[in-house]
Amino acid sequence: MAGKKVKCPVCEVIFEVETDMEVGDTISCSDCYAELKIVKLNPLQVEEAVSDFSDDDDEKEDSEDKW
Numbered sequence: 160m161a162g163k164k165v166k167c168p169v170c171e172v173i174f175e176v177e178t179d180m181e182v183g184d185t186i187s188c189s190d191c192y193a194e195l196k197i198v199k200l201n202p203l204q205v206e207e208a209v210s211d212f213s214d215d216d217d218e219k220e221d222s223e224d225k226w
């Protein structure tokens with residue numbers, strides 16, 4: 160029936176997710192469409208799943224010295 164309610168850490172909207180989720184599953188926020196990874200089931204806790212969408216911090220790959 161009704162899913163579990165969870166709060167999106169990105170936009171802080173509360174939405175329902177399916178109950179048969181497992182830790183490590185990813186869901187999308189119904190509001191901002193952020194990808195959220197389930198980190199805990201009881202109580203249900205999610206965190207933003209960071210994929211290849213890197214933030215502004217400098218990336219190591221490019222920081223090699225070039226001569």
Ligand SMILES: [Zn+2]
Nearest residue numbers: 167170188191
């Ligand atoms: Zn959201």
